[in-house]
Amino acid sequence: MAPVFGDSATGVPSGLAGPPSGSVLKRLGGGALLLGTATIVMFVVASAVGPFNIPISHTASTLLDLIGIGESTAEPTEQAIIQSIRLPRVFMAFLVGAALGISGGIMQGLFRNSMADPGIIGVSSGGATGAVIAIASGASAVSTLFLPLFAFVGSGIAMAVVFLIASVGGRFSMATLLLGGIAVGSFLGAITTAIIVLTDDLYVQRQIIFWIAGGVDTARWESVRIAAPIIVAGGLISVFVARDLNLLLVSEDEARSLGVRVTLVRNTLLVSASLITGAAVAFSGIIAFVGLIVPHVVRLVVGADHRVLLPLSALAGGLFLLIADTAARIVLSPAELRVGILTALIGAPFFIYLLVRNRSRASML
Amino acid sequence: MSGRTGIARKITMKIKMKVLVLGLMAVAAMAIVACAGDDIQPEPTATVVPAETVGPAETISPAATQAPRPTAVGPDLSRFADVPEIVDPTNFGWPRTVETSEGLIVIDSLPAKVHSLSLGHTEILAALMDFDRLSAVYSFFVDEEQSNIAGLSAGHNMIGFDPEEVVALEPDVIIASRFTNADTVALLNGAGLSVARTALENSALGNVPNILLIGYMIGAEAEALALVEDIEARMQVVTDGLxxxxxxxxxxxxxxxxxxxxxxxxxxxxxxxxxxxxxxxxxxxxxxxxxxxxxxxxxxxxxxxxxxxxxxxxxxxxxxxxxxxxxxxxxxxxxxxxxxxxxxxxxxxxxxxxxxxxxxxxxxFPSAFSDVTFEDFSNWAGPVDGGDGY
Known part of the structure; x- marks a missing residue:
């Protein structure tokens, strides 16, 4: 796949290889402050709005009560709605968005292509196949945890198979990884479609279709508690090796000469991104375009230094999905849209814009 | 040593490539065989239905069936005048013509084989005619939680969702709902089959014209009127008791x-x-x-x-x-x-x-209806008085 980042992305300046400079820290700090503040504001807004009308003062006092400040003035029903429905959903939306944002940033970096997304090596398709098997077999009806478990295992198996394909002959190839990912993704997509088509049960078909459409409407604290450690740990590990990713972008030989353990770093990033994506898909289904557009937009603003790009992509992805999910909840209130539809509605035109812009630039050269 | 290993690796690679190519050729051959479909099958799919019960479209003989069906004529036949899709509501002989969203459909004779593409329409058909006249059922018709004709469908001829299977059955008339895929309807029309698309309503009484229309198309006017009267009587009990x-x-x-x-x-x-x-x-x-x-x-x-x-x-x-x-x-x-x-x-x-x-x-309203016993509808169990007993 030809690199399309342009010089700022593929030709990493020497400043990106050393310890974080003042400029890096400034960009990271500034971006984190801005996005962090916006996220906190959005947390409050998302907790305050919904089909059930709750006065903002009641929401504020409930949130403050939860962090040990003052006492909630909300009615018991209002408290229950904020604590057991809105907050888990708000946290899950942020976590899933952050997961997709950072894993998209990693994949785009590793493949040196801004059109790469978290599902490019078949992880999302594996998750979908796992979830579909859970629904079609009835396992999802036995326990609410079985569906995400099957989806996560499906993602893991897909990742392992693609890794095996890319490692055939003892030499790991990124090109084979990409092509293998596309092939495995198509294969698993066909299995998913076959299950949908061949099942006689219309209710099962509906469950599968709505799960695939993506959403965080079924989020509970239990699911947040399971997804959060995986996503946070994977994110931290990725940020920890972000400097080495910068060096990998220059060339593997140069990275080796600078002491980078190329295979270890690359595999760590691939596994981290896959696990993060798998955890997100397991609890939200397939949410389109977040992992594609968020890192791209962040890169346009802060540049291609992954020490800045990855953490800010996580924050921006979380914020974007939080905004999208809040909009999905209120735009048709008391009914709601699936957030996956909304992100695709926003993401698809943006993706087309990127394609057109890239073609325009190419024609000018 | 390394030279030998290299040659061995090349040979192994060549063998692997041959296996891969042969595998792909086998898959391609299977795909071609699958696409070839009926051409290479020893028996045509039409044999799914016993030959004597299949009435091919070409065998319709208007001349032999043009005489009016006197048994179906009764005082309530005037109700068919309220069905806008019936072109001539005074004609109860054959051929008869209806106009649905798919255009004019001429039904030359009493349809021996009726096909329905929707569960709801099939439930209505089951109340109006012998279920054996139904050419086939679909898998979800046997789901007892969704279907009111699960028992009837269980032993019936079951087909998949390929329009080709419907064509092979050669039904005399096909009934589709407004939810039926337009391409499916176009394919069946293109195969020379008559498809009538009727819209069922979300209201019990609003469905009366549709039931009369279906009854008219399949030559079950008396059965349709009986079902309509049953619905109206039941709804009257409900309305009076509210x-x-x-x-x-x-x-x-x-x-x-x-x-x-x-x-x-x-x-x-x-x-x-x-x-x-x-x-x-x-x-x-x-x-x-x-x-x-x-x-x-x-x-x-x-x-x-x-x-x-x-x-x-x-x-x-x-x-x-x-x-x-x-x-x-x-x-x-x-x-x-x-x-x-x-x-x-x-x-x-x-x-x-x-x-x-x-x-x-x-x-x-449990107290308002405590002394009312509601019963299930009956499916067709024989000709209604005034029916032709087909």
């Missing part, structure tokens, strides 16, 4: 991964309104089936919640609703008015929705 006073706000919700409410223009909503309730989802501005959250249910705050989905999932969902702290103040939860209702009465559009209405009035 008490005056405030109407309960009723919400119909199902959970398929996410939760969906039935708003306006839905089968469930129509049943709620005809049973004397207010469709709470429609009242809150929801149109069609839309996704809602637990919080939405709290905001809608219905007096009664109905769950028309398979029992296993319904029980889990009802438990979730009853134990959600966010719904503790909702009247339906506080008063224990969360009910599983039989999905086949509530979600499949046919005359069986009247059973859903009857079930619901008993639920909403």
């Amino acid at each position: 008490p005056d006073g405030d109407k309960p706000r009723v919400l119909s919700v199902s959970k398929f991964t996410s939760t969906f409410a039935a708003g306006s223009n839905t089968t469930e909503g129509g049943i709620i309104e005809q049973a004397g309730g207010i469709n709470a989802a429609a009242d809150s501005g929801i149109e069609g089936h839309l996704q809602v959250s637990i919080e939405s249910i709290a905001a809608i705050s219905p007096d009664v919640i109905l769950v028309p989905q398979p029992l296993e999932g319904a029980n889990i969902f009802i438990e979730e609703l009853m134990t959600s702290p966010a719904l503790a103040e909702v009247p339906a939860i506080k008063n224990g008015e969360v009910h599983y209702v039989v999905p086949k009465y509530h979600t499949t559009l046919s005359h069986w929705n009247v059973r859903g209405i009857e079930q619901l009035v008993s639920l909403l």
Whole structure:
């Protein structure tokens, strides 16, 4: 796949290889402050709005009560709605968005292509196949945890198979990884479609279709508690090796000469991104375009230094999905849209814009 | 040594490549065989139906069947004049012509084989004619939770969703619903088959013209009139029994991964309104089936919640609703008015929705209907008086 980042992305300046400079820290700090503040504001807004009308003062006092400040003035029903429905959903939306944002940033970096997304090596398709098997077999009806478990295992198996394909002959190839990912993704997509088509049960078909459409409407604290450690740990590990990713972008030989353990770093990033994506898909289904557009937009603003790009992509992805999910909840209130539809509605035109812009630039050269 | 290893590796690679190429060729060959379909099969798919029961379109003989069917003529035949799709409501002989959204369809003679592409229409057909006249059924027709003709369908000729299978059956007339894929209808029309697309309504009485139309097309006027009279009598009992006073706000919700409410223009909503309730989802501005959250249910705050989905999932969902702290103040939860209702009465559009209405009035107004016993509809068990006994 030809690199399309342009010089700022593929030709990493020497400043990106050393310890974080003042400029890096400034960009990271500034971006984190801005996005962090916006996220906190959005947390409050998302907790305050919904089909059930709750006065903002009641929401504020409930949130403050939860962090040990003052006492909630909300009615018991209002408290229950904020604590057991809105907050888990708000946290899950942020976590899933952050997961997709950072894993998209990693994949785009590793493949040196801004059109790469978290599902490019078949992880999302594996998750979908796992979830579909859970629904079609009835396992999802036995326990609410079985569906995400099957989806996560499906993602893991897909990742392992693609890794095996890319490692055939003892030499790991990124090109084979990409092509293998596309092939495995198509294969698993066909299995998913076959299950949908061949099942006689219309209710099962509906469950599968709505799960695939993506959403965080079924989020509970239990699911947040399971997804959060995986996503946070994977994110931290990725940020920890972000400097080495910068060096990998220059060339593997140069990275080796600078002491980078190329295979270890690359595999760590691939596994981290896959696990993060798998955890997100397991609890939200397939949410389109977040992992594609968020890192791209962040890169346009802060540049291609992954020490800045990855953490800010996580924050921006979380914020974007939080905004999208809040909009999905209120735009048709008391009914709601699936957030996956909304992100695709926003993401698809943006993706087309990127394609057109890239073609325009190419024609000018 | 390394040279030998290299040669061995090359040989191994070549063998692997050959295996891969042969494998791909085998897959391609299988694909070609699959595409070739009937051409290479020893028996045509039409043999699924016994030869003597299949009436090929070409065998229709208008001349032999043009005489009016005197047995079907009765005083109520004037009701067919209210069916706009019937081109000449005074003609009860053959051929007869109807005009649906698919255009003019001339039915030359009494159809020996009828095919239906929708469960709802098939339920109506089962009440109007011998089920053996139905060319085939689909797999979901045998689902006892969705289908009111599961028993009849279980032993019947079952086909897949490929239009080719329908063509092979050579039905004399095909009935499609407004939800039937337009390409499927076009393919069947293109194969020379007559397809009539009729729209079923979300109202029991609103469906009367459709039932009369279906009866007219298959030559079961007397049976159609009998079914219509049964529906009208049942609805009269319901209407007469409804008490005056405030109407309960009723919400119909199902959970398929996410939760969906039935708003306006839905089968469930129509049943709620005809049973004397207010469709709470429609009242809150929801149109069609839309996704809602637990919080939405709290905001809608219905007096009664109905769950028309398979029992296993319904029980889990009802438990979730009853134990959600966010719904503790909702009247339906506080008063224990969360009910599983039989999905086949509530979600499949046919005359069986009247059973859903009857079930619901008993639920909403138990004292008003305590002395009424509602019974299931009967499927065709022989010719109705005035029918031709086909």
